[in-house]
Amino acid sequence: MFFMTSASSTSPVFSEDDLCLVASVTAALPRCGNPHAKRLEQAITEAADRLERLTGLMKEYPSLLGTQSLGGQKRDNSSLIDALSHATIFTVDMILPMRATMGQTCVMARLNFFRLLHQVVQEALCDDADFTRLEDAIGQRISQTIHTKVAESVLLAIVSDDTLPDTLRTRGAKALTLFWEDRFSKRIETFFPVLEATWEARRKISVRLGTLVGVEEIFSLMNAGGDHRFIDYFSRHTCSEKELQAFREFLFGLSTEHIESLNSLIENGHRTAFSSADADPSLSLPPSFLYNHSATDFVTRLYLFFVKRHLEALTRRVSDLPGPRRTAEEYVMIHFLEQECGEGK
Numbered sequence: 001m002f003f004m005t006s007a008s009s010t011s012p013v014f015s016e017d018d019l020c021l022v023a024s025v026t027a028a029l030p031r032c033g034n035p036h037a038k039r040l041e042q043a044i045t046e047a048a049d050r051l052e053r054l055t056g057l058m059k060e061y062p063s064l065l066g067t068q069s070l071g072g073q074k075r076d077n078s079s080l081i082d083a084l085s086h087a088t089i090f091t092v093d094m095i096l097p098m099r100a101t102m103g104q105t106c107v108m109a110r111l112n113f114f115r116l117l118h119q120v121v122q123e124a125l126c127d128d129a130d131f132t133r134l135e136d137a138i139g140q141r142i143s144q145t146i147h148t149k150v151a152e153s154v155l156l157a158i159v160s161d162d163t164l165p166d167t168l169r170t171r172g173a174k175a176l177t178l179f180w181e182d183r184f185s186k187r188i189e190t191f192f193p194v195l196e197a198t199w200e201a202r203r204k205i206s207v208r209l210g211t212l213v214g215v216e217e218i219f220s221l222m223n224a225g226g227d228h229r230f231i232d233y234f235s236r237h238t239c240s241e242k243e244l245q246a247f248r249e250f251l252f253g254l255s256t257e258h259i260e261s262l263n264s265l266i267e268n269g270h271r272t273a274f275s276s277a278d279a280d281p282s283l284s285l286p287p288s289f290l291y292n293h294s295a296t297d298f299v300t301r302l303y304l305f306f307v308k309r310h311l312e313a314l315t316r317r318v319s320d321l322p323g324p325r326r327t328a329e330e331y332v333m334i335h336f337l338e339q340e341c342g343e344g345k
Contacts, residue, residue, distance in 0.1 A: 013055040013110055013184045014048070021137050022048065024130065025117060034124040047116050051109050055184065058102035064177045077177055084159050084173035085166060089314065092160040100180040104152070107183070111145045114138050115299060142299060147199055150306045151192045152179065154329050157310065158337065161326075163317070171337045194227040194336070195329055201226035202250065203302065218251065233332050243331050246324035249309050256323040 014022075026044060029037040062068050067076040083095050118138045125131055158164065158172040201224035222231060233239075234247040245256045252259060309327045317325040326334070 013051055013106065018141065021134070021141075022117065025121060025125070025134060028125050028128050028130065028134075029120075032124045032128060037124055040120045040124055044117065044120060047113050051106070051113050054102075054109050055106050058099060058106050061097070061099040061102060064097060064099055064181050080177060081170060081173040084176065085169040087160050088162055089157075089160045089318075092156060097180070100176075103180055103183050104149075107145060107149055107152075110184075111142065111149075111299065114141045114145065118142070143200060143203065143302065144196075146299065146302050147192075147196050148183065149303065150199070150329070151195060152176070153306070153310065154192075154195070154327075154333050155179070157314070157326070157330055158334060161317075163325075164334070168334065168337050171340055172333075175337075192333070194229050194332060197225055197227040198230040199329075200224075202305075221251070230328075230332055233335055234328070242324045242326075243328075246309075246313070246326060246328040246331055249324065250328035253305065255309070255312055 022044065026041050029041045034040070064080060065077050067074055069075075080095075080097065084092070087095050118135070121131065121134050121138065125134065128134070155172050155176050159169050159176060161169070198221070201221050204224045205220040218231060222228065234243060245259075248254075248259055249256060254262075306327065306329065310330075313324050313326050313330075315321065316323045
């Protein structure tokens with residue numbers, strides 16, 4: 001078995017806990033009675049091997065923290081940061097070094113590996129005593145990988161936002177280069193603990209809408225483990241209307257335009273409150289990983305929750321339309337980067 005022979009504690013993509021999880025799945029397959037168990041185990045081994053080799057190839061590209069020379073030209077971390085901090089949403093992709101681009105591919109490969117593992121568990125181990133534990137553990141890794149992808153998108157959005165100060169964009173570019181350098185050896189909490197805790201909490205809560213004030217959702221978010229610093233940011237007296245709108249989008253899973261249309265019904269006396277049935281189902285998150293949808297649907301919906309809000313906010317900014325110009329996550333990340341800039345870090 002691949003995980004028993006060639007994987008080790010120095011694996012660039014699998015942690016020790018990851019290896020134990022996969023070993024638990026492969027150990028359970030021979031006793032499950034599924035006629036395809038041997039082929040499923042082989043599929044896991046082959047997918048893991050491909051992911052290891054792909055990640056190894058990523059690490060063969062030059063370090064982003066060093067200096068590279070070609071002819072009379074030199075490139076280093078400072079020149080990369082400078083280029084990133086002067087990019088736009090239309091040009092930033094052309095600046096990404098291959099280590100970063102390959103890293104993005106590796107993140108998707110890791111995501112697809114755990115989607116495969118989830119499929120195997122559902123198909124062959126649904127009657128196993130460890131089924132719930134395995135599903136939950138796999139779900140956590142899928143969530144963490146989506147968080148990694150979203151966190152990178154948040155930083156790229158900040159770096160390529162030419163309406164922000166250069167000092168802040170530079171700070172975001174520095175964070176990106178550190179993130180790209182060795183994205184698998186440092187877990188996402190190292191960089192964005194506030195965002196990850198809050199994303200996980202938001203994934204677990206149910207949206208009821210009510211009178212669209214959001215008090216119940218805020219308490220649910222806190223009880224589910226949302227980071228208080230995320231909530232405190234949007235509770236401060238100086239919070240702008242656009243920031244509050246972005247926070248409501250995060251809470252309700254609805255666009256500002258949709259929320260305003262529902263509010264108008266309340267103001268005109270046509271409705272007094274709304275239920276979860278009035279929410280846009282394409283943006284509503286499941287209360288937990290264990291629900292009656294496929295892993296693919298879970299992954300798509302979890303990622304869509306951020307991407308749709310991000311694209312809507314970007315459209316408003318580019319087209320100078322009313323409403324929030326950034327997502328709640330971007331506003332919070334900007335705040336933390338501003339604090340670091342102020343501290344001279």
